[in-house]
């Protein structure tokens with residue numbers, strides 16, 4: 251059995267609390283011979299700043315390059331609000347994304363039947379929802395130059411952001427989306443604004459070319475981003491994979507997230523290129539939520555997004571589909587059994603804390619084994 255090199259970066263706030271539950275799941279998989287891991291651990295964010303004055307140390311970066319995949323908890327908190335901008339906790343996460351060139355952000359929005367009533371939409375619209383948003387993460391208007399605010403002679407100011415995409419950036423994200431669609435329901439919606447933006451025109455053209463040359467077995471549809479936003483709240487279950495740029499992806503993935511009920515439920519992945527020698531794709535997995543300082547240290551955090559991030563690592567980095575299925579089935583089983591952390595609690599259910607949710611997931615894994 252292959253041993254997977256996994257780097258754990260628990261981070262700040264509730265990060266270490268939810269990571270503790272992931273460690274129990276990793277132990278379970280190891281003990282039962284389902285999957286084998288070589289675990290390293292290090293600091294990131296405010297915790298790293300307190301220890302070495304940087305939001306991630308060079309040693310931790312070296313471990314990140316050596317790992318098959320990275321699991322990160324969360325970074326940030328009021329304690330570090332006044333540190334220099336360059337060494338703020340978030341800079342640790344941004345450095346990881348930048349240095350590892352993680353250009354594809356995967357945000358699944360899955361609505362478990364047991365939680366369908368927690369959505370802002372009607373149950374029948376979201377029950378069984380399973381959408382994957384693939385967002386371009388390293389290009390577009392957040393990074394394009396010039397990016398300035400200029401004083402004008404008449405007392406006015408002018409702000410400029412620049413949206414830039416080169417065809418290679420669109421091509422590689424399109425490939426990721428089509429490959430993922432093949433492992434799901436084989437359908438991709440590509441979304442941009444080709445009616446008013448040149449980058450949208452190029453986006454549409456390159457995605458069509460990649461489709462025509464290598465992925466004709468996958469159904470492809472182009473939708474304007476505004477229309478895609480409407481469709482996401484009108485009839486979200488029509489979507490399988492949505493591929494889009496950095497800006498539209500930022501917005502659409504948060505819209506999709508809210509369809510599922512709680513931030514504490516949502517895992518994510520950021521993938522980079524495939525290394526030539528090892529054939530390994532660089533990857534970082536993390537919950538969508540932040541450090542949740544309002545509940546940190548209280549044992550209240552929902553660890554499902556963090557445990558779900560491990561399931562994504564098993565699926566997308568390690569090819570351990572059975573182990574991933576087992577974890578996802580255990581989470582669904584726990585929810586169907588009525589176990590809830592405070593963020594997803596409703597009347598008549600069994601309320602538990604972080605460790606209680608971990609216990610319930612392990613019990614469900616035991617039951618199914």
Ligand code: NAD
Nearest residue numbers: 324325326327513514539540541542543544545551552593
């Ligand atoms: P947040 O996601 O930390 O919290 C938003 C709300 O959701 C809070 O009420 C919180 O209690 C709740 N929540 C989040 N995760 C939960 C969980 N697992 N279980 C139960 N409830 C949960 O977002 P925020 O409050 O905007 O940010 C707090 C800090 O986290 C800030 O310092 C911010 O910069 C940082 N942050 C980090 C990341 C990251 O590490 N990727 C992402 C977002 C925010």
